[in-house]
Amino acid sequence: MELALEKTMIQNEPSCWHAVRSRFPGAEEGPYLDLSGRSLLFEDGRTALNAHLDALSVGLVDKGALFEAVESTRALFADLIRCEPDEICFTRNVTDGIAAFGTSIEWKRGDTVVICEALEHPANVYPWFGISRKFGIDVRSVASDRGALSLEKIIDAIDSTTRVVAVSAVSFAPGFTFPVAELGAECRRRGVLLLVDAAQAIGVANIDARQWKADAIVASTQKGLMALYGLGFMFVRQEVAETLKPAYLSRFGVDQEGHEAHLGNPSSDAYAPGARRFDVGNYNYPGIVTVAPAIRMLLELGQEQVESYVFGLAREFANRILDLGLPVFGGRPGSHSSQIVTVGSDLGSEHDSTGDHDMLSLYEHLSANRVRLSIRRNLLRFSFHIYNNESDIDTAVAFVAQWIERHGSDARALTRT
Ligand SMILES: Cc1ncc(COP(=O)(O)O)c(C=O)c1O
Incomplete structure (x- = not known):
């Protein structure tokens, strides 16, 4: 599909971002600051999905064209994180990718996995405990450092039993960026596999799989990739993938040319090269055709430009x-920052709602005025993407200021923290 954004517009200038915004009808419905929950759907993705559904409705599906879409989308995603298409497979979501990777390792009893249970999303916690129950390995959890994953604590926790370290590149709350490349270098040096949960980073941060020295990267398509739930990608570094035996063996996971219904020699067929061995059965075609135009747009914009604009x-x-006197978790922006801004000072355990009366009052005021945001871990979470602009900031900040003015005493309680 041809993207109507002119090549000449793809620069870090307002007209370009204006053109991008115009392709997200939902962007004009009030500031949409909830990328971390899910993105607004990219119009071109929806058009591609409609065409796919139309073809299904009238029985005119071209299966060959669908397989081509699978391969071109695999290649687009590989370009996005700067790796080879053979290093990419399709998953259902982040949890699925982590579980597929984890269960393909030949574990020994007593092996360990290092994570930070306090900060990781459940998607990067449960699968490891599942693997622990099944294979008798230990999950070693490091403490959080005031809301940040501590590089030092993670490195200290690695010993001769450690096979895998699993971290998120950007946490879902408080939304801090983790220095993945520094950990990657240490893991590679010590022969430990590094899995990165890029659910919050993908499509926003400028990701380079080689520079991160990651062995696996998992992501889904409903956030920074501006598409649907139920589809994910997993990168597995070629040399590592060749050593892994996926829990499922499938027609698309073996090295076989020819029709999908052709049965080769299931007892001895070689695995498909690299991460392709993780592909399972027919693909999520609706998800794949929907996400392709969004990845194409991100590549045209350039990941450096996207990161710089959105983080900005x-x-x-x-x-x-902060200038209004409210606490931003982590204080003034710095190297820990991302596209996520969390307001509040108590990292708790509540999601979607909060027992903090003032926080809830501000959340309700913003929601009533069509500022879309979420509550995670007791913090108000605002998150940005390429369809946002300065006017979204002006509008959201004006409603926060209005709430402070109207709720003098409540606001003072919140600003005191
Ligand atoms: C860091 C992180 N990992 C994973 C997920 C989601 O995992 P899954 O795709 O398995 O639902 C999210 C949010 O939805 C997240 O923020």
């Missing part, structure tokens, strides 16, 4: 919230 919006928002 979040930085400005954080500074303006």
Whole structure:
């Protein structure tokens, strides 16, 4: 599909971002600051999905064209994180990718996996405990460092039993960026596999799989990739993939040319090269055709430009919230920052709602005025993407200021923290 964004517009200038925004009808419905929950759907993705559904409705599905879409989308995703298409497979979601990778390792009893249970999303916790129950390995959890994953604590926790370290590149709350490349270098040096949960980073942060020295990267398509739930990608580094035996063996996971219904020699067929061995049965075609135009747009925009624009919006928002006297978790923007800004100072355990009366009052005021955001871990979470602009910041900040003015005493309680 041809993207109508002119090549010449793809620069880090307002007209380009204006053109991008115009392709997200939902962007004009009030500031949409909830990428971390899910993105607005990219119009071109929806058009591609409609065409796919139309073809299904009238019985005109071209299976060959669907397989071509699978391969071109695999290649697009590989370009996005700068690796080879053979290093990419399709998954259902982040949990699925982590479980597929983890269960393909030949574990020995007593092996360990290092994670930070306090900060990781359940998607990067449960699968490891599942693997622990099944294979008798230990999950070693390091403590959080005031809301940050501690590089030092993770490295200290690695010993001769450690096979895998699993971290998120950007946490879902408080939304801090983790220095993945520094951990990657240490893991590679010590022969430990590094899995990165890129659910919050994909499509926003400028990711380079080689520079991260990651062995596996998992992501899904409903956030930074601006598409649907139920589809994910997994990168597995070629040399590592060749050593893994996926829990499922499937027609698409073996090295066989020819029709999908052709049965080769299931007892001895070689695995498909690299991460392709993790592909299972027919693909999520609706998800794949929907995400392709969004990845194409991100590649045209350039990941450096995207990161710089989106992180820039979040930085400005954080500074303006701080200037109003409200606490931003982590303080002034710095190297820990991302596209996520969390407001509050108590990292708790509540999601979607909060027992903190003032926080809830501010959340309700913003929601009633069509500012879309979420509550995670007791913090108000605002998150930005390429469809946002300065006017979203102005509008959201104005409603926060209005709430402070109207709720003098409540606001003072919140700003005191
Ligand atoms: C860091 C992180 N990992 C994983 C997920 C989701 O995992 P899954 O795709 O398995 O539902 C999210 C949010 O939805 C997340 O923020």
